[in-house]
Amino acid sequence: MIATVEPPRPPPQGQRFIVDRxxxxxxxxxxxxxxxxxxxxYYSAFRAVRGVSLKIQAxxxxxxxxxxxxxxxxxxxSLNRMHDVxxxxxxxxxxxxxxxxxxxxxxxxxxxxxRIGMVFQKPNPFPKSIYDNIAFxxxxxxxxxxxxxxxxxxxxxxxxxxxxEVKDRLKHSALGMSGGQQQRLCIARTVAVEPEVVLMDExxxxxxxxxxxxxxxxxxxxxxxxxxxxxxxxxxxxARCSDRTAFFTTEVxxxxxxxxxxxxxxxxxxxxxxxxxxxxxxNYITGRFG
Amino acid sequence: MTASSITNPPDLRARPSWRxxxxxxxxxxxxxxxxxxxxxxxxVLWSVVSRGxxxxxxxxxxxxxxxxxxxxxxxxxxxxxxxxxxxxxxxxATVIAVPLGILGAVYLHEYGQSGAFARLVRFMSTVMTGVxxxxxxxxxxxxxxxxxxxxxxxxxxxxxxxxLPVVIGSTEQMLKLVPPQLREAAYALGTxxxxxxxxxxxxxxxxxxxxxxxxxxxxAAGETAPLLFAVGAATAYNPHLFSEANTALSVQIFxxxxxxxxxxxxxxxxxxxxxxxxxxxVTLVARTxxxxxxxxx
Numbered sequence: 001m002i003a004t005v006e007p008p009r010p011p012p013q014g015q016r017f018i019v020d021r022x023x024x025x026x027x028x029x030x031x032x033x034x035x036x037x038x039x040x041x042y043y044s045a046f047r048a049v050r051g052v053s054l055k056i057q058a059x060x061x062x063x064x065x066x067x068x069x070x071x072x073x074x075x076x077x078s079l080n081r082m083h084d085v086x087x088x089x090x091x092x093x094x095x096x097x098x099x100x101x102x103x104x105x106x107x108x109x110x111x112x113x114x115r116i117g118m119v120f121q122k123p124n125p126f127p128k129s130i131y132d133n134i135a136f137x138x139x140x141x142x143x144x145x146x147x148x149x150x151x152x153x154x155x156x157x158x159x160x161x162x163x164x165e166v167k168d169r170l171k172h173s174a175l176g177m178s179g180g181q182q183q184r185l186c187i188a189r190t191v192a193v194e195p196e197v198v199l200m201d202e203x204x205x206x207x208x209x210x211x212x213x214x215x216x217x218x219x220x221x222x223x224x225x226x227x228x229x230x231x232x233x234x235x236x237x238x239a240r241c242s243d244r245t246a247f248f249t250t251e252v253x254x255x256x257x258x259x260x261x262x263x264x265x266x267x268x269x270x271x272x273x274x275x276x277x278x279x280x281x282x283n284y285i286t287g288r289f290g
Numbered sequence: 291m292t293a294s295s296i297t298n299p300p301d302l303r304a305r306p307s308w309r310x311x312x313x314x315x316x317x318x319x320x321x322x323x324x325x326x327x328x329x330x331x332x333x334v335l336w337s338v339v340s341r342g343x344x345x346x347x348x349x350x351x352x353x354x355x356x357x358x359x360x361x362x363x364x365x366x367x368x369x370x371x372x373x374x375x376x377x378x379x380x381x382x383a384t385v386i387a388v389p390l391g392i393l394g395a396v397y398l399h400e401y402g403q404s405g406a407f408a409r410l411v412r413f414m415s416t417v418m419t420g421v422x423x424x425x426x427x428x429x430x431x432x433x434x435x436x437x438x439x440x441x442x443x444x445x446x447x448x449x450x451x452x453x454l455p456v457v458i459g460s461t462e463q464m465l466k467l468v469p470p471q472l473r474e475a476a477y478a479l480g481t482x483x484x485x486x487x488x489x490x491x492x493x494x495x496x497x498x499x500x501x502x503x504x505x506x507x508x509x510a511a512g513e514t515a516p517l518l519f520a521v522g523a524a525t526a527y528n529p530h531l532f533s534e535a536n537t538a539l540s541v542q543i544f545x546x547x548x549x550x551x552x553x554x555x556x557x558x559x560x561x562x563x564x565x566x567x568x569x570x571x572v573t574l575v576a577r578t579x580x581x582x583x584x585x586x587x
Contacts, residue, residue: 085477087403114480124471127494136489137479186475193479 027243027268030058033197033227034079039093041074041083049074052093052263054246061223063238063269064231066248067284071261072231073121075248076199079229080116081109114141117190121202123182125174125189130166133174133185137193152192160188161218180211187218191226198222200230204237216241235285238269245272247281335566342563345556353560358525358537362546365553369561371527375442375538376568378531379521380511382446383453388503390450391457392492398458399465400487418455426451427516435520440535442528444520449510456509460502464495500580508569514540539565
């Protein structure tokens with residue numbers, strides 16, 4: 001028997017990322033939408049994330065990258081109080097939205113989420129018709145006139161580049177669509193309530209490259225109207241479409257083997273991918289780690 | 291060794307094995323079990339249909355409309371009041387138990403969750419499932435019938451008590467099956483919890499809730515013991531829900547089957563067939579209605 005142990009593959013050093021340097025060099029300083037100050041998230045007694053301080057600016061795409069379990073999604077969900085629905089979850093530190101503390105006692109989570117929408121990892125259309133999926137949010141906000149809703153549904157589906165594909169079957173179930181269409185429907189549904197911010201939690205991880213490209217294109221179009229925060233496992237995706245990138249990683253406490261996510265570096269995307277200032281970031285983006 | 295070393299086509303036929311034998315044995319056992327379960331069902335249906343069909347349809351539609359003969363020795367049709375009574379009693383019980391049960395399940399699953407009060411209610415509901423229907427009849431007799439006399443409503447109360455835990459249990463199971471992602475999607479659009487439950491969770495669980503409720507209704511429609519205490523045994527039409535003795539198909543089956551007169555026994559079989567048909571029709575209507583709500587893919 002011949003032992004055919006493959007030699008360990010060398011890390012893909014010098015992996016190149018396509019960063020649009022000209023555009024990247026001039027990421028404008030737009031108004032601050034989110035100001036996170038030393039954010040920590042707890043699940044009961046377990047601290048999942050610590051020490052996250054960053055500012056997210058208007059009409060830009062901010063990407064959260066990092067290995068699994070580093071708390072990207074956890075931080076994202078703290079931006080529109082989605083942790084409220086998880087028993088035992090708690091956010092410490094300050095998350096300010098236009099200067100207002102999102103976790104102040106008088107702040108209503110419902111009002112927060114009307115302004116800060118979210119697209120999830122797995123497409124999650126309601127088991128309703130395509131039309132009713134889009135009209136759901138506006139109806140919740142008190143828009144009931146059919147003519148008004150028709151306009152919103154068409155506009156939203158057009159924003160998500162879905163109108164031409166579904167305009168003849170608006171009354172059909174949304175569950176009959178392909179995965180990529182369902183995810184664009186979820187984006188259209190989010191856009192329909194005219195939020196200021198759209199949070200996206202790995203929106204392309206269940207999609208093929210073609211559907212992914214469409215969604216990325218969509219994000220670039222939507223940037224002029226919305227502030228976008230996207231969590232992604234795909235570093236190329238972050239490099240391709242984001243203006244700023246936050247790199248998270250996991251710290252392991254050697255004493256009790258507790259793993260806590262933390263923010264390592266937050267900067268313009270071109271800088272993160274070409275000249276990161278932290279060694280851990282460099283190791284991650286060059287493939288030596290994670 | 292090179293890649294092209296395979297010269298003969300590979301033998302991919304199944305090899306005789308103990309695993310295949312086990313498969314055959316278990317499949318045979320399962321098939322046998324299905325037959326075993328089907329035999330009593332078919333036997334019951336056959337005896338009810340064969341013995342009841344002549345009386346039920348011979349003087350059509352007299353059996354469904356005529357009053358019940360006061361002298362049970364007298365041959366001939368008539369179960370109209372019992373059909374109306376069953377509809378009143380079961381309908382009343384449904385109106386009480388289904389909304390209450392759904393609301394209870396929504397509280398347990400969406401609000402109470404694993405809190406102390408919710409756990410207590412869930413436990414009590416389970417206990418209630420085990421209470422014999424006679425006991426439920428006695429309970430209603432003592433708390434309602436003694437004070438207000440025989441009425442269809444007393445029967446409805448007793449049946450509602452029997453249906454309530456079944457509706458709560460099945461509805462809670464159905465709510466558990468609604469994916470949490472749907473709730474999150476609604477929350478992320480700025481929807482309040484109550485509105486999410488009304489417009490997303492309950493519609494998604496509706497087919498299951500309808501099935502569970504139908505099961506409870508069908509079971510209740512055949513209950514006899516509690517009705518003997520609460521409803522009485524009238525032979526004439528009584529369209530009033532809250533006053534005077536009424537009757538029901540199950541009560542008439544019980545009474546007539548116990549009679550020594552062949553005419554009465556014949557009516558008992560026909561009433562049994564009518565009850566089966568009635569349950570079947572209600573189930574069919576409810577299912578069609580639910581299917582209507584489903585969307586084209």
